[in-house]
Structures are given as C-alpha cells and as structure tokens.
Amino acid sequence: MSGVTLGGLAALARQQQLSLRQAFATDPARASRYRSSACGITLDYSKNLIDESSWQALQQLAAASPLKQQLNAMLAGDKINHTEQRAVWHMMLRKSQVAGLSLDGEAVGEAILDCRNKMTALVNQLHQGQYTGYSGERITDVIWVGIGGSLLGPQMAVEALTPYHISPVRLHFAGNIDGAVVSDVMKPLRPQSTLVFVASKSFGTEETKQNALALRQWFTDNGADSSAIARHFWATSSNIKAAADFGIVPEHILPMWDWVGGRYSLWSAIGLPVALMIGNAQFAQLLKGAEAMDEHFISAPLSDNMPLTLALLGIWYINGFGCQAQALLPYSHYLRLLPSYVQQLDMESNGKAVDAAGAPLPYATAPVIWGDAGTNGQHAYHQLLHQSALTVPADFILPLNAAHTLSDQHQRLAAHCFAQTQALMQGKTLAEASAECMAAGMSQQDAQALAPHKVSPGNKPSNTLLLPELSPYYLGALIALYEHKVFCQGVLWGINSFDQWGVELGKQLSGPIYQALAGKDATALDSSTQALIAAFLQQKKS
Numbered sequence: 182m183s184g185v186t187l188g189g190l191a192a193l194a195r196q197q198q199l200s201l202r203q204a205f206a207t208d209p210a211r212a213s214r215y216r217s218s219a220c221g222i223t224l225d226y227s228k229n230l231i232d233e234s235s236w237q238a239l240q241q242l243a244a245a246s247p248l249k250q251q252l253n254a255m256l257a258g259d260k261i262n263h264t265e266q267r268a269v270w271h272m273m274l275r276k277s278q279v280a281g282l283s284l285d286g287e288a289v290g291e292a293i294l295d296c297r298n299k300m301t302a303l304v305n306q307l308h309q310g311q312y313t314g315y316s317g318e319r320i321t322d323v324i325w326v327g328i329g330g331s332l333l334g335p336q337m338a339v340e341a342l343t344p345y346h347i348s349p350v351r352l353h354f355a356g357n358i359d360g361a362v363v364s365d366v367m368k369p370l371r372p373q374s375t376l377v378f379v380a381s382k383s384f385g386t387e388e389t390k391q392n393a394l395a396l397r398q399w400f401t402d403n404g405a406d407s408s409a410i411a412r413h414f415w416a417t418s419s420n421i422k423a424a425a426d427f428g429i430v431p432e433h434i435l436p437m438w439d440w441v442g443g444r445y446s447l448w449s450a451i452g453l454p455v456a457l458m459i460g461n462a463q464f465a466q467l468l469k470g471a472e473a474m475d476e477h478f479i480s481a482p483l484s485d486n487m488p489l490t491l492a493l494l495g496i497w498y499i500n501g502f503g504c505q506a507q508a509l510l511p512y513s514h515y516l517r518l519l520p521s522y523v524q525q526l527d528m529e530s531n532g533k534a535v536d537a538a539g540a541p542l543p544y545a546t547a548p549v550i551w552g553d554a555g556t557n558g559q560h561a562y563h564q565l566l567h568q569s570a571l572t573v574p575a576d577f578i579l580p581l582n583a584a585h586t587l588s589d590q591h592q593r594l595a596a597h598c599f600a601q602t603q604a605l606m607q608g609k610t611l612a613e614a615s616a617e618c619m620a621a622g623m624s625q626q627d628a629q630a631l632a633p634h635k636v637s638p639g640n641k642p643s644n645t646l647l648l649p650e651l652s653p654y655y656l657g658a659l660i661a662l663y664e665h666k667v668f669c670q671g672v673l674w675g676i677n678s679f680d681q682w683g684v685e686l687g688k689q690l691s692g693p694i695y696q697a698l699a700g701k702d703a704t705a706l707d708s709s710t711q712a713l714i715a716a717f718l719q720q721k722k723s
C-alpha cells in the first residue's frame with residue numbers, strides 16, 4: 182500500500198470495502214486506536230472509513246509531502262503566499278514570547294507587544310468608563326465595522342464566549358453592505374456615547390467603507406465636527422493613509438500587518454471586540470490556547486498530529502470518495518457561528534483550481550463547509566445525512582462541561598451528539614427496521630411496506646471533538662486546530678492557501694453594474710445582466 186498518490190486515493194477507496202459496523206464489532210480496540218488528544222481536546226476519529234491499510238497509506242502521503250519544509254518556511258517568515266509576496270506569520274500573534282522577533286528588518290515582536298498594550302489600555306479605559314465622547318458622555322456602545330476576516334472571527338468568538346462577557350459596554354457588528362444592517366445598529370444608539378471601529382486591513386473594502394461613511398454621516402448629522410469624529414472613530418488597518426484620509430487620527434489606528442491574512446487575523450487587533458467583551462486576561466487565554474495548538478502542530482509526530490489527522494481524513498473523502506461537502510456540527514449553542522467562520526477559513530483558503538505554480542489541478546480541493554448548532558439540525562438536514570445516497574463527512578464538536586446549570590439538558594445534548602455519530606456509523610438494516618415495526622404491533626404486511634423507509638445505510642463517517650469546556654483557552658486551541666488542518670491540506674494539494682484571487686472578479690464587475698444602475702449605458706453587458714438592471718431601474722421609478 183506504499184507510495185499512494187492523491188490520484189491513487191480513489192482506487193484505494195474503491196478497494197477498501199469497509200463496513201464500520203463490522204469493524205467495531207470485530208475490533209474492540211478501534212476506538213482507542215483512532216483517538217488522539219492535544220491541548221486538552223480529544224479527537225475520536227474511529228468512525229471514519231479507514232482501516233490500518235488505508236490509514237497507513239494516508240500517513241505515507243503526508244510523509245512524502247513537503248509538509249515539514251512548508252511549515253519551516255512559514256515559521257521562518259518566507260513569503261509562502263508567493264502570489265501576493267507575503268509571509269504568513271499569524272502564529273506569531275499568539276506567541277507568549279515575542280521579544281526580539283523580527284521580519285525583513287522590522288521589529289515585529291516590539292510591534293506586537295505595543296499593539297497588545299494599546300488594546301489592553303483601551304479595553305481598560307472602556308470598562309472603567311473613562312472614555313468619554315465629544316459631548317462629555319461616557320461611551321456605552323461600540324460598533325465594529327468590517328467584513329470577511331475582519332468580522333467573522335471576532336463575531337464568532339464573542340458569541341462563543343458569551344458566558345465570559347464582563348463588559349459594561351455593549352458591542353454591535355456591522356458587516357454587510359445591505360444598509361439594513363448598519364441602519365438597525367444605529368437606530369437604538371446615540372453617537373454621543375458610541376465608538377466606531379473600522380476594521381479593514383486594506384481600508385478599501387467597499388462594504389466596510391460604505392458602512393463607515395454612513396456612520397460618519399450619522400455623527401455629522403448629530404452635530405459632530407471633525408475633532409468629534411476623530412474622538413469617536415478608531416481603525417484596525419495596514420493602510421494608515423486611507424484611514425487617516427477618512428479622518429482617523431494616527432493614535433487611533435491599530436496595526437494590521439502585511440503578513441497576517443484576513444481570515445487569520447483574529448489574533449491581532451481584529452480580536453479587540455473579544456478582548457472588550459471578555460476582558461484582557463481571558464483574551465490572553467484565547468491566545469494561549471491557540472499557541473498550545475501551534476506547539477502541538479509543530480512538534481507532534483505526523484502519526485499523532487491532530488490537525489494533520491483531520492486534514493488527511495478530509496483529503497481521503499474528497500479525493501478518495503469524491504465527497505464535495507463537509508458538515509461542521511457544534512453541539513453548543515454558543516459555537517453556532519463556527520461553521521460560518523470555518524467556511525471562510527477553509528473555502529477561501531483552499532477553494533482553488535491551480536497549483537502553486539499556476540498549473541491546473543487534476544483533483545478537487547476544498548469541500549463545501551456547512552452546518553449549524555446541534556440539535557437544531559437533527560430536525561432538519563440530518564435526514565439527508567442519514568438516508569440520502571450522499572456521503573457527507575461530519576465533525577461533531579461537544580464541550581463536555583456546560584456554562585449553565587441545567588445539567589440534565591446538557592446530558593441530553595451530549596446523548597444526542599453521540600447518538601448521531603453512532604446512527605451515522607451503524608445505520609439500520611432492513612431486518613432491524615422490519616423487526617422494529619413488528620415489535621410495535623404492525624402486521625407483517627404493513628411492516629414490510631414501511632420497513633424500507635426506515636432503513637439507514639450507515640457507514641457514514643464522522644469525527645467527534647471533545648472540549649473540556651468552551652473556555653477562551655479551548656476555543657483558541659480549536660480555531661488553531663482548524664487553521665492548521667487547512668494549512669496541511671493546502672500543502673498536500675500543492676496550492677497557495679493564502680491568497681483569494683477568486684473573490685476579485687465579482688468585485689470588479691460590480692463597478693460597471695453599479696454605474697449602469699445609476700443610469701449609465703449598459704449595452705456592452707450580457708442580455709441577462711441588462712434585463713436584471715432594467716428590472717431594478719423600472720422598480721426604482723415606480
């Protein structure tokens with residue numbers, strides 16, 4: 182089974198013919214063999230379509246890949262994001278020892294410490310009610326304006342850590358260009374007691390710019406002059422000039438470095454909303470958890486490396502079994518935004534069609550990531566997971582301890598989580614379904630008619646990730662786990678996981694369409710787009 186390639190995985194998968202139900206019945210050690218732990222997180226991957234032979238082959242695939250070299254290159258600050266000529270150094274942002282760290286002659290360690298100090302001071306000031314607005318009022322609300330990586334991370338983490346919130350200041354997020362969002366955010370607030378954060382690495386993203394302009398107008402409409410704007414607006418950006426041109430004073434601009442990709446920026450000043458809500462000490466724990474996962478990823482052997490294990494299993498399903506989707510099912514209400522966050526992390530990183538050298542890839546890459554909090558999905562799309570012909574590998578995530586006191590409900594939540602993975606794995610045979618019908622008192626004829634509808638094929642793969650609790654530390658470790666999984670997959674697929682050129686075309690095309698919607702000539706556009714524009718203009722007039 183040695184020397185398998187990505188192209189050979191499909192044949193290997195066809196050849197395997199594994200029944201998970203049987204594998205568990207015949208091998209009592211299966212659960213302990215396919216189990217690993219890191220930073221307090223346990224991964225049970227025994228309910229996957231692997232046997233010793235295929236797992237060995239996948240391990241060899243990793244061993245033969247340039248994973249170690251690429252990891253070393255990333256750590257050394259090489260410009261592994263070569264299409265944008267950027268280093269990929271987000272791991273440095275969560276390092277506890279950064280003093281002396283430098284990149285291309287820049288004192289990165291000092292800059293990181295300086296940024297952390299500024300964040301800490303601002304959070305303290307806001308918590309202690311020492312930040313006053315242009316009319317002398319205390320700041321009671323913060324609006325965070327951003328999109329994509331400048332929003333999804335803090336939004337998800339703030340939500341996930343709800344039980345840790347200690348902030349007397351309320352937080353609001355404004356992302357979408359849909360004016361409904363920022364309008365709704367502004368409605369109950371008063372500019373005199375509101376601080377606005379414009380979070381944009383480029384400070385050029387249309388959505389963020391328009392929302393920021395709407396907010397600035399709101400201030401102006403309420404009598405704020407440029408010095409009042411300067412007092413109430415902050416930015417997190419690497420485009421200091423654009424932020425300054427907008428009216429943000431240099432002391433209010435927190436850095437975002439070229440070597441931090443948007444979807445990896447939670448650990449920078451983009452994490453400020455998290456620090457604001459949970460306090461500086463707990464924010465430090467979030468970084469600590471991520472750092473612990475970094476250390477595991479860097480030092481653990483390939484055979485027991487949790488991010489790599491997840492990566493290999495993902496590749497096995499995509500390239501071996503032709504799966505196109507991956508479900509992410511946190512059994513935690515507070516983690517309900519995790520699937521949206523991982524969507525950007527994974528799909529924006531690895532949704533590519535050419536290799537690092539620009540040559541077309543002969544195989545598929547990233548899956549469609551989707552999901553929501555359990556148990557809600559059990560009463561919706563789990564039907565498809567259980568009975569459709571599709572195989573959708575699923576990650577189940579459960580914090581073992583709850584932050585509330587309804588312990589019986591938490592026990593029920595855990596029971597459902599484990600039962601789903603069990604049901605997906607073992608399924609229900611026709612004989613079992615018939616026996617069940619008969620046991621319920623049905624006639625043989627009725628039982629025969631109904632039983633086929635109750636059959637579940639089983640053999641559906643899943644991972645179960647157990648966190649001791651959903652604390653900042655374990656959340657940090659969990660996020661870093663998925664970051665490194667994506668990195669490993671990118672290396673194994675031979676792609677650049679750190680650019681996102683695919684999102685540009687839509688942005689470019691929206692410019693002329695926006696002009697056409699304002700009445701400019703649209704005849705050069707295709708007939709469908711012209712008709713859509715005409716419908717919009719017609720509606721606008723009426």
Ligand code: F6P
Binds near residue numbers: 329330385681
């Ligand atoms: O459009 C994609 C993207 O560039 C993401 O990668 C990024 O996280 C997001 O837009 C926001 O970018 P910025 O922080 O520059 O506003």
